[in-house]
Amino acid sequence: MLTPAGEFKFNSTGGLIEFKSIDSDEEVVKLLMTPSAAPTTSEDVRFFLSHQHMLVEKTGLTWEDYSEMRRRVALGLCQAYLARAPGDDELIIEALGTLKDLQKALNILALRLAQNYTESGVAPAYEGEEISPETIVDTGVSHTTNVSEGLARQIKALIEYRGGLEEELEIMMMRTAPNLSGLAGPLLGARLIAAAGGLGKLAVSPGSRIQVLGAERAMFRHLKERGDPPKHGIIFQHPTISKSPWWQRGKIARSLAAKLAIAARIDTFSKEDRSEALRADFMRRYEAVKKSHPSEPRRMKVVRAPKTVKKKGRRRGRKR
Amino acid sequence: MKETFPGVAEIDGMLATVNLLPGERVYDEKLVETGGVELRLWNPNRSKLSAAILNGLETLPIKPGSKILYLGAASGTTVSHVSDLVGEDGVVFCVEHSKKPMESLLRLCIRRENMIPLFYDANHPYRYASLMEKVDVIYQDVAQKNQAEILEKNADLYLKESGFIMLAIKAKSIDSSKKTDEVIAQEIARLKPSFKILEVIDLEPFEKDHVMVVAEKNAKL
Numbered sequence A: 001m002l003t004p005a006g007e008f009k010f011n012s013t014g015g016l017i018e019f020k021s022i023d024s025d026e027e028v029v030k031l032l033m034t035p036s037a038a039p040t041t042s043e044d045v046r047f048f049l050s051h052q053h054m055l056v057e058k059t060g061l062t063w064e065d066y067s068e069m070r071r072r073v074a075l076g077l078c079q080a081y082l083a084r085a086p087g088d089d090e091l092i093i094e095a096l097g098t099l100k101d102l103q104k105a106l107n108i109l110a111l112r113l114a115q116n117y118t119e120s121g122v123a124p125a126y127e128g129e130e131i132s133p134e135t136i137v138d139t140g141v142s143h144t145t146n147v148s149e150g151l152a153r154q155i156k157a158l159i160e161y162r163g164g165l166e167e168e169l170e171i172m173m174m175r176t177a178p179n180l181s182g183l184a185g186p187l188l189g190a191r192l193i194a195a196a197g198g199l200g201k202l203a204v205s206p207g208s209r210i211q212v213l214g215a216e217r218a219m220f221r222h223l224k225e226r227g228d229p230p231k232h233g234i235i236f237q238h239p240t241i242s243k244s245p246w247w248q249r250g251k252i253a254r255s256l257a258a259k260l261a262i263a264a265r266i267d268t269f270s271k272e273d274r275s276e277a278l279r280a281d282f283m284r285r286y287e288a289v290k291k292s293h294p295s296e297p298r299r300m301k302v303v304r305a306p307k308t309v310k311k312k313g314r315r316r317g318r319k320r
Numbered sequence B: 001m002k003e004t005f006p007g008v009a010e011i012d013g014m015l016a017t018v019n020l021l022p023g024e025r026v027y028d029e030k031l032v033e034t035g036g037v038e039l040r041l042w043n044p045n046r047s048k049l050s051a052a053i054l055n056g057l058e059t060l061p062i063k064p065g066s067k068i069l070y071l072g073a074a075s076g077t078t079v080s081h082v083s084d085l086v087g088e089d090g091v092v093f094c095v096e097h098s099k100k101p102m103e104s105l106l107r108l109c110i111r112r113e114n115m116i117p118l119f120y121d122a123n124h125p126y127r128y129a130s131l132m133e134k135v136d137v138i139y140q141d142v143a144q145k146n147q148a149e150i151l152e153k154n155a156d157l158y159l160k161e162s163g164f165i166m167l168a169i170k171a172k173s174i175d176s177s178k179k180t181d182e183v184i185a186q187e188i189a190r191l192k193p194s195f196k197i198l199e200v201i202d203l204e205p206f207e208k209d210h211v212m213v214v215a216e217k218n219a220k221l
């Protein structure tokens, strides 16, 4: 159906560097590639747009032939770019990973900065107070070393960058997965996508799997050494679970995970935002759990009490 | 049936456009035939432009033969009707930066010869310059915080003198903490240096907290 316009070549960063047309002469190709292939100035672009008809005429093409050629180049380029473009969920995973490492780096740098201050003793104003990079950077300490000042500036820049990235991640989540974002919150939603390895994979996961996503180590321990199975993975971060007493958590987690599974499916297959209804459904279930299990059950204590030394040989014989 | 604008029909309170590709549907719209012409019903709950027309829009700068730059084309629901409106002699340059909607949009562009897909970020209008030309109308529906800036950059490069803009503003995507009216007033104020505001249409009950703004580029001083 689509007549290929020719062959495209890209550089390692995805920029178009070459276009081999199958049927038109070099001048036309050059014209079609003009601003986007080579770095050009804004004057070049403006000149191109305001003298386009003349430039096309010079190549000997009619405007109709030129437009047809342009359309085919656009279709071909679009197809080529699509083939190499990361999906929205991949961008989300990338941003999330970057945020995580950024946080690690900031922790190390902030510690270094605080150490510089305490060791050099040039920040008496902060005695007794916790020295955070924000306080150092923002209050502009007067006695400071060059090294610390430079470091503080970089930390500040990184903190700003982190803020922007968090915002961007949130926007991407609201757009790509409005239902997950509405139910779990954008950040937890993103973590679930990352733990599953993509939105599509999350959408085909049953609730039982979503419930323990991110608790793979506990699950493995459970299967291998027969400890308790994990009741929840990263969804534990959801306030309805983390703020509930331990005996309610498993039930809430199960119901939240089931709703999240539905949310992920809607996000993958229709994108229609039904998060309000999903959240209302879940909250009803949540209230019901709270109501029917108000106090700590006694039975669990008995199970937990005897702490005997386990031996491998005996374990093997136990029932699963 | 009556014709509200060139190429736009109204049948029993529903809008429709003349199908550029008779027999083909784009989303789940209904096809109806009247007097040998096939029309595609235009759902105001799915398309803000349809909602704006139903809510009394007076100027529709998108006409047969118009050249349109459409920013935020998504999978092409509204774009397909714009493509019907401009017809064989018009062009719709469709900018969309998200992979998934672009996959459907590309399929649509392959079928509809007046549509050109541009898989780019509208924040960087230079990147698609070689595939563009000057246009009569910029239609923008990107639902982004910096939508005013995106529009400004694109209009600066691509909008003809005395061209028009049609801008869907979603208050929530700009600032969810402020009141809708405030956000909209602030966004409209941003347009004023470069554009003459012609109409502001509320999209209730089809879309909450949305308006459609129609404006004309100010003549260069």
Ligand SMILES: C[S@@+](CC[C@H](N)C(=O)[O-])C[C@H]1O[C@@H](n2cnc3c(N)ncnc32)[C@H](O)[C@@H]1O
Binding pocket: B046, B047, B048, B071, B072, B073, B074, B075, B076, B077, B078, B079, B095, B096, B097, B098, B101, B120, B121, B122, B123, B141, B142, B143, B144, B150
């Ligand atoms: C509300 S939807 C548009 C719906 C469409 N106008 C319709 O009525 O069928 C917004 C679209 O804008 C796209 N978008 C947002 N920011 C963009 C940008 N900077 N460049 C290109 N597309 C963008 C999004 O990917 C999304 O598909």
